[in-house]
Amino acid sequence: MLGVFSKRFAVFMTFFFIRDIISLNVNLHFKRNETFKDLLPSTAYVSYIETKNDLSVFECAGSCVYCAGFLYHSELRTCPLLETLLNETSFNSSHRDVGWELYESVNVCGLGWHLYKTHCYKYLDLKATWAEAKEHCYKTEAYLVQIESREENEWIKENLLPADPELCYDSTTYSCCDTWIGASDQVKEEVFQWTNKENVVFTNWKPYEPNDANGNEDCVSLCRDGQWNDNICNKTFNIICERYVFG
Template sequence: MMLLKYLVLLGFLAKHSLSLQQLTCDSLFSSLSAGPKHVVNCPKNCLSSTTAAKPCGNGISYGGTGSICLSAIHSGEMTDYGGAFTVYRNAVFSNFVVMTKNEVTGTSCTANPTYSFVPPYVPCPAGWVKHNSSCYYLSGNDAIKQSWTDAKKTCKNMGAGLAKVTSADENTFLYNQISARSKYWIGGSDIAKEGHFVWNDGTNVTYKPFFPPQPDNAWGNEDCLEIVQDQQGRWNDLTCTDSQYFTCEKPVAPVGVTQPEASTTVFHRASEPGVVCALPSMSNIVNDCATNRCLNGGTCVDISNGFYCTCKSGFSGGLCQTAATVLTTH
């Protein structure tokens, strides 16, 4: 399964004479081979690593004897879900400032040289599956279940939406991706008007592979659509508050354009415990966006226990601090 997740990424890198280096959570910058640029992939759950991030100056460059993956979390280039990005070797940049970001506390910067991050061009992020012109995320691969409303928010935080399934070909693709006897939220509902199903973008649901006698609006409150594996991928209407797996969809990045990050970095307030994740809470208690913390024109979005940034085109990173790098084909 992991091989399938990275197949598109590996194929594209090979075309451009690049190699993807699989890291462990403890891999250090100093372990990278000679050269100014390295495309790397970090696993999940690196916050538990016993190594350290060594931020230099403003925390956008990092010392060579620090952990690559912890530094990527610290900088906002990825969350604790892992991810792929490019590491660049820089000139010396010291002037260390102690800082804790994204649950990672930096230690003393070591220079000679330092390193920084930019995301690579990838048609679909690691952990997503490509089909035709879309990338799909299936939460069952990470054992995440949510209500339809929360799943919609999670997809939005990843630069996507709940899947808009408009053809038998697309529905068959999703059916073949999901595990036995599982059910997945998709993006249609008749919340606004009973019996009139629309997608989250407001367009009408015209392809409707329901299994009989669905949709039946059982108990008078089944308003959200799910795809059901043991019904050969046909659909059912279900109560929106039920916890289910879900599938997100977003467009494939055009050649030469950096794909948005696999998941949005959520910055948690240091006074409250939590892990870095892309799953939003239901309520906002404190306005963490009273002062916009996002760079390069990014927009701060306040959530319970923290905030995240939505970036303008051409910028990425947890704080929108990284200008996108365009790789051209040869």
């Protein structure tokens, strides 16, 4: 019995709990977000990796190695592990669930990166061409973002893209706030591929796009409303890099 106890708790023996920060000996750090105290997210707006039971808050933190954070209830000793960080739209603030607390990971992806499922994303205000954007992501051991589902596209729109067009307006982007993504048809016209040469399957084109205007729009940009547009590759836009959380 003692051997089982020791095995179960060995990884959690060294920890710090200072004010609202949990730090474990496995280099995991979590900050309690008081904004969402006594709230549970609406199931339509959140995905759990899994829900663990009969654990202390430190055991929950130790289980959250590649997750965005966790919810915890000290009396129930239950903790759902989160695929992505939550925000105001994830909760119905008029419905209180007393006892629940939200702990957010502050370092699973690194400074400036955001976790979604098992991938990390970073929005960069660089004003780069498509080729420069691809190279910049590569130098950070990442790749120009590869959007493979409507759910992922929506998450990027809600969590990474500027909500205010004033933040990215210029004479070429109008209210679109173009941001480069990793799709292009530079190899073969009308056959869009990601930077790893995989064919694009999911798409979210603007109406009447892609239109290859003037025969030289081969790279794909993302508008702040989440819709896609084919664009001239030498235009300079902001970029989104993506990498696998496991390295």
